[in-house]
Amino acid sequence: MSVNPQATKILSHWAATVPAQWAPSTLRIAEHSLEDTIAAMVAGAGDRVAASVRRGLGSGAGSVPVIGSTQGLCAPLSALANGTAAHARELDEMFFVAGSHFGCAVIPAILAQAWEIDASLDQVLDAIVVGSEVMARIGLAMNRAHFEKGWHGTQTIGVLAAAVACARLRGLDSDQTAHALSLAVSMAAGPKVQFGTDAKPTHAGLAAQGGVLAASLAAAGVTGSTVALEGPHGFGALYAGHTTADWSAATSVQSEALAIESHGFAFKLYPNCASTHRCLDALQSLVAEHGFAADEVARIETLVGRVNMVNLRHAEPRDAREAMFSMQYAVATLLRYGTVELADFTPQAVHDAETRRYMPIVEMRLDPKAESGTETATNLLPHTTVVTLKDGRRLERALQHAKGSLANPFSALERQAKFDQCTAGIAPAERLAQVRQILAAPQGIPVRRLLELLQFEAHVDDGERFRRTAGCRP
Secondary structure (H helix, E strand, C coil): CCCCCCHHHHHHHHHCCCCCCCCCHHHHHHHHHHHHEEEEEEHHHEEEHHHHHHHHCCCCCCEECCCCCCCCCCCCHHHHHHHHHHHCCCCCEEEEEEEECCCCHHHHHHHHHHHCCCEEEHHHHHHHHHHHHHHHHHHHHHHHHHHHCCCCCHCCCCHHHHHHHHHHHHHHHHHHHHHHHHHHHHHCCCCCCCCCCHHHHHHHHHHHHHHHHHHHHHHCCCCCCCCCCCCCCCCCHHHHHCCCCCHHHHHHHHCCHHHHCCCEEEEECCCHHHHHHHHHHHHHHHHHHCCCHHHHHEEEEHHHHHHHHHHHCCCCCCCCHHCCCCCHHHHHHHHHHCCHHHHHCCCHHHHEEEEEEEEHHHHEEECEEEEEEECCEEEEECCEEEEEEECCCCEEECCCCCCCCCCECCCCCHHHHHHHHCCCCCHHHHHHHHHHHHHHHHCCCCCCHHHHHCCCCCCCCCCCCCCCCCCCCC
């Protein structure tokens, strides 16, 4: 039985009525999220999965821009194409309090809807803030059990947040917003069995598409259950996992700090599953501190949580998509190069004999402290990396927060470097300069101006368009 029987109505009423009067610090976070998602979309637009989705959608009868193409689509299909591209390279942020990726699932929906109504980027930022808060509240209610069970929250919860964000952008009232949220519950899917396949990035696209559709249908008068989240056969009852959904998280939406302020987005430094990132950061810091070379290492042990064990299912990746969900490949790559970059996820890189040589010394285990139910959305357990050198030394480091998180944020240079890695040499240089200017000062800018600059024919390959920016470590 849920703790609060009014979750659907409470969240919808808040989303529809909260004043668009956000603190400057809140808007800066929303701006970073928009910038990060745009960069991820540009990076992923040239992926074969993104190109295949565009091809599969056909003409789509519409003018809403698709990044990486000069052809437009209708709003729901544009959101599907752009959401897939945003998630294709695994460099889009994590929203740990919601157990999901936010930007790739929600921002493409917002942008497609904003194009249709000729909204400004100020309205887009407002929708980002509202959508992220709803995603956080639902993620808190579901807690880790939802993700441990094998649901990919980027789609299951992402479509709910996208629907509410689009409802906010369209100016729907509380009842209409509740129906948009309810309709989105009927679109929630996304099993983690798809991790390491083309279907995984399409989860983000499907969430974005569903968000646009749910808000559009609600605006046209289509209705759904007003207890879709908390009802006897609602989202919480069916998707919660081994624990009961706690909808008290919804009741506190009006009294607690915004989740993006208190928990923050975790912007990704490495283009692979975030479940590897704390171990990669720890290994990188151990190398910097102790100065050992790759061939001096006898063994590397990584201790992670239950969700991470579910996510990192490919110990012997057969292709670049599987390599994105492999602790062994990620650690071997960082051990060899000192970092992990977009250029490390090509067919040639994944099968490189030198990198593969280090994979057998990498072991991933469940941390004994990570018993089911002990790790929560607001209290992530540290991940531990243990390096045993051939001379017998044992080096250990535990990290709770990866680089790019609220507790360990990017510097301005690191943020710029990530944007460059995603976009340089891919989007036309003269347009990219204008995109940078708009994202640096988006206030008052029509969304159509931004999206028109991002229409170009992307070169499609298996990742060879990316170039390594760091050489091998000595």
